[in-house]
Amino acid sequence: MYFSIDTDGAVPIYEQIVRQVKLAVADGILVGGQRVPSVRQLASQLAINSNTIARAYQELQADHVLEPLRGRGMIVRRDAINRCTKARNALVADGVRRALADALAGGMTADELREVFEMELQRQSSLIGNGKSREA
Template identity: 75%
Template sequence: MFFSIEPGGDVPIYEQIVRQVKLAVADGVLVGGQMVPSVRQLASELAINPNTIARAYQQLQTDLVLEPLRGRGMIVRRDSVSRCTKARNSLVGDAVRRVLVDALSGGMTPEDLRELFEAELRRQAELAGPNGSTK
């Protein structure tokens, strides 16, 4: 699994991992019953503290996305897709709201926003290709 971590970003690293796992489950990249990398393995791959990974995995257990498989590691819960889809929709909705507030308070009109949104949506659809996932 590929993670994109921004160490200097506004979002804590453990939360970035939580979000990306949830997005991967919602998108079907991670499926129920699939093992996730061990804490040690992921910490090594990302060059971050293992405690950060452990904290993310603990949060994902609390959020009913991951569950421990005795003696083997952590797996994606088979019933986690709908929760992860709701989490994805909430994250995207929050981001859209922040952008809209900033744009409207910055003087953009609803029509400016619609044009910008439609143009970017077309561009992203072209980048995604026929299967719908971004490249």
């Protein structure tokens, strides 16, 4: 489980962690029962204060993705994958909806929009295709 954190971006660090954990669960990289790194461990690995990690884990706990094992760490809940898949779908749909709203408000036609979509899809697919296979 690798995290890529952008400390300069507009998105808060704890939110980046929350999102990446959820996407990893949806993708099957993190599975139910699996332990996540401890707050101190992840904090030192990412060179970030442990309170920030703790905040992310608290949010994930509130979202029923992680489960605390008092004194021993936190694990991914068995039923988290369904929730995370739903969350991922909602996240993606929301992003698409937002982009569409801007496009249509700006007078872009549906066909122009499809073109942009397919172009970006091809670009990112090829990037991932080189790095690791997805369907295999």
